[in-house]
Amino acid sequence: MVDKLNDDIGEEKRLQLWEMMLKLRLVEKKAYDLFLQNLIKGTSHLALGQEAIAGAFGVALKQGDYTFCTYRGHAHTLARGSSIEGVLGELMGRQCGLMKGKGGSMHLTDVDKGVMGSYAIIGAHLTIANGTALASKYNKTNEVSVCFFGDGTTNIGAFHEALNMAKIWNLPIVFVCENNLYMEYTPIHEVTAVEHPAADRAGAYDLDKIIVDGNDADEMLRTAEKAISKAREGKGPSLIEAKTYRHSGHSRADPGKYRPDEEVKDWMENKDPIKNYRAKLLDFNINEKIISEIEEKIKDQVEKATEISMASPIPEIKEIYTDVWANGGSEWHN
Amino acid sequence: MAQLTYRASVSLAIAQSMRKDQKVFFIGEDVGAAGGVFKATVGLLEEFGKERVMDAPISEQAILGAAMGAAMTGLRPIAEIMFSDFLAVCWDIVANQIAKTRYMSDGQINIPLVIRTANGGGSKFGAQHSQSLENWSMMIPGLKVVAPSCPSDVLGLMDSAVKDPDPVIFYEHKSLYAFKEEIEQTDLSIPIGEANTLHEGKDITIIGLALMAQRAKDAALILKDKHDINAKVIDLRSLVPLDLQTIKKSVIETGHVMTVEENPRLCGWGAEISSLISEHCFKNLKGPVTRVTTPHVPLPSADILEDNTIPSVELIVNEVIKKLKGE
Ligand SMILES: Cc1ncc(C[n+]2csc(CCOP(=O)(O)OP(=O)(O)O)c2C)c(N)n1
Ligand SMILES: [Mg+2]
Numbered sequence: 001m002v003d004k005l006n007d008d009i010g011e012e013k014r015l016q017l018w019e020m021m022l023k024l025r026l027v028e029k030k031a032y033d034l035f036l037q038n039l040i041k042g043t044s045h046l047a048l049g050q051e052a053i054a055g056a057f058g059v060a061l062k063q064g065d066y067t068f069c070t071y072r073g074h075a076h077t078l079a080r081g082s083s084i085e086g087v088l089g090e091l092m093g094r095q096c097g098l099m100k101g102k103g104g105s106m107h108l109t110d111v112d113k114g115v116m117g118s119y120a121i122i123g124a125h126l127t128i129a130n131g132t133a134l135a136s137k138y139n140k141t142n143e144v145s146v147c148f149f150g151d152g153t154t155n156i157g158a159f160h161e162a163l164n165m166a167k168i169w170n171l172p173i174v175f176v177c178e179n180n181l182y183m184e185y186t187p188i189h190e191v192t193a194v195e196h197p198a199a200d201r202a203g204a205y206d207l208d209k210i211i212v213d214g215n216d217a218d219e220m221l222r223t224a225e226k227a228i229s230k231a232r233e234g235k236g237p238s239l240i241e242a243k244t245y246r247h248s249g250h251s252r253a254d255p256g257k258y259r260p261d262e263e264v265k266d267w268m269e270n271k272d273p274i275k276n277y278r279a280k281l282l283d284f285n286i287n288e289k290i291i292s293e294i295e296e297k298i299k300d301q302v303e304k305a306t307e308i309s310m311a312s313p314i315p316e317i318k319e320i321y322t323d324v325w326a327n328g329g330s331e332w333h334n
Numbered sequence: 335m336a337q338l339t340y341r342a343s344v345s346l347a348i349a350q351s352m353r354k355d356q357k358v359f360f361i362g363e364d365v366g367a368a369g370g371v372f373k374a375t376v377g378l379l380e381e382f383g384k385e386r387v388m389d390a391p392i393s394e395q396a397i398l399g400a401a402m403g404a405a406m407t408g409l410r411p412i413a414e415i416m417f418s419d420f421l422a423v424c425w426d427i428v429a430n431q432i433a434k435t436r437y438m439s440d441g442q443i444n445i446p447l448v449i450r451t452a453n454g455g456g457s458k459f460g461a462q463h464s465q466s467l468e469n470w471s472m473m474i475p476g477l478k479v480v481a482p483s484c485p486s487d488v489l490g491l492m493d494s495a496v497k498d499p500d501p502v503i504f505y506e507h508k509s510l511y512a513f514k515e516e517i518e519q520t521d522l523s524i525p526i527g528e529a530n531t532l533h534e535g536k537d538i539t540i541i542g543l544a545l546m547a548q549r550a551k552d553a554a555l556i557l558k559d560k561h562d563i564n565a566k567v568i569d570l571r572s573l574v575p576l577d578l579q580t581i582k583k584s585v586i587e588t589g590h591v592m593t594v595e596e597n598p599r600l601c602g603w604g605a606e607i608s609s610l611i612s613e614h615c616f617k618n619l620k621g622p623v624t625r626v627t628t629p630h631v632p633l634p635s636a637d638i639l640e641d642n643t644i645p646s647v648e649l650i651v652n653e654v655i656k657k658l659k660g661e
Contacts (some may be wrong), residue, residue, distance in 0.1 A: 109435075109440075111439070111442040118440060118442070124427060124433075130396065130403060135406075138385065162396055171500065330475070
């Protein structure tokens with residue numbers, strides 16, 4: 001039931017969220033197509049199905065805020081406003097890529113947009129995100145740091161070290177656990193002592209237990225805005241557990257056969273954040289023409305960005321030797 | 335002119351850097367009110383307050399992670415890892431994150447931080463509190479590796495390490511904390527990557543680091559007095575960047591080289607130096623490069639065992655005599 005009279009979000013922001021989520025979805029789909037064409041090598045971890053989480057934060061955050069994400073981070077990077085060709089170009093190993101091919105799919109970084117890196121060793125970035133939050137506190141500026149990670153990450157030590165430190169130092173940070181029910185190929189409940197891998201641990205660090213439907217974009221946006229405001233007002237860290245599901249396998253090579261067909265079908269058909277949000281926009285009497293125009297616009301953007309990426313040259317071999325050190329080079333002796 | 339211990343030079347070096355630059359802060363376990371387990375950071379909390387001298391929980395990953403994140407924004411953290419052995423519990427942050435992020439981000443991110451840590455044996459602390467681990471960090475592209483052997487080098491190298499735009503691992507030697515030196519002027523700056531000659535000589539080049547550099551110097555004094563051997567002792571001071579030119583120049587003169595390393599034998603830094611010398615000075619060599627190291631064992635604890643494991647002055651003297659006189 002929609003309560004149009006008490007709508008706290010409003011049409012403008014909803015359309016912003018719609019456009020954002022659609023972009024994340026269509027770019028991931030494009031990335032998948034490019035794999036099939038063998039234009040993207042290596043591995044990649046798609047966030048198809050999880051767009052409402054990165055999308056909501058993308059809408060809620062301000063320029064200057066810091067985000068940290070995982071190897072499953074194409075969406076989180078785009079959500080901060082990084083260019084599509086910057087992301088696809090990096091996946092394809094082209095000069096137009098965000099890091100000109102030096103990082104690849106798992107390490108997307110775009111400092112100008114506040115994307116402080118994508119991290120591929122489970123847990124590390126929670127501790128690093130504390131550092132940007134600490135810097136904001138130290139400098140008495142009011143940026144917020146947000147750190148995204150998966151359910152499996154709650155079982156590594158760095159998660160616990162980071163939460164404790166964030167709490168004792170009252171850091172302006174939001175930790176976002178995207179519980180997609182699986183750590184790689186194993187159901188999270190089989191390897192975790194508690195039912196809610198993040199939320200049930202919150203109390204141990206004197207944090208509120210926050211569980212949200214990560215596929216409900218409006219709820220996600222409200223939760224994000226609340227936690228971000230809290231951090232910005234100097235009231236300390238939050239830990240959010242957002243329930244979600246990935247539509248594809250863990251990574252490129254994974255068909256995801258360990259998941260029951262019924263379960264996959266239920267999430268794809270009944271709980272798809274994008275499909276459901278489109279229906280919600282109509283419930284709110286938003287003109288379908290506007291919704292479709294946004295779809296066309298994004299499709300067009302993705303196609304153009306794909307063309308730019310494919311036309312972009314591959315890196316020069318001499319790039320191997322650059323940027324080990326701040327002097328730009330790689331020499332280690334005189 | 336004041337006499338300064340290596341221990342006191344550490345806190346002074348940190349204080350001097352913090353006075354010069356508001357961006358510098360210090361974080362570690364028991365470093366504030368307690369002044370550090372080696373008392374090397376006494377007085378910092380009193381001078382700079384809790385905001386800049388932060389006592390952290392026993393969370394090495396979180397300490398270095400926070401230092402890294404802060405450095406990414408332009409702050410210049412100095413983080414302490416109490417014993418270098420504990421680097422093992424936060425090695426992901428050091429080796430995967432701090433070292434590689436600049437490169438992977440195509441230079442978008444700088445990480446100007448210093449990790450200082452108490453390294454090395456001599457205290458009979460056993461195999462998990464005594465290791466010499468410079469070579470762990472030396473082999474990872476993106477890390478600079480410094481190991482001062484005396485108070486003036488602590489002062490000068492800390493100044494450069496804090497100002498350096500790249501991450502620097504700063505290995506302090508536990509057995510040198512009580513080492514004293516007359517120092518006229520404490521506000522020193524020594525470029526990272528310049529070796530120092532501790533003793534002049536043309537018969538053999540002995541290359542050492544930290545405590546081993548000091549022992550090599552003591553050995554050189556004995557060799558000169560009692561055996562008529564003039565050894566040149568090079569204190570590398572930093573492994574990365576490495577002062578290869580100073581090594582080359584001396585090897586061309588002497589033709590004989592010995593490295594003295596505190597680490598176990600396999601893949602110690604001397605192996606890399608030896609390889610560089612054979613590559614760059616092969617024709618100047620009058621014999622093979624000799625490596626004096628601890629044997630390839632974890633460090634034992636008992637007095638007699640530890641003392642006979644880490645290269646001593648006597649061992650260095652004997653090895654040089656054996657090498658040059660075949661005795
Ligand atoms: C320290 C570490 N251990 C193991 C891995 C291998 N690994 C990569 S992703 C992954 C699963 C992580 O699951 P989760 O945190 O739930 O994130 P998701 O992939 O579901 O987004 C594992 C085990 C790793 N990258 N780092
Ligand atoms: Mg998961």
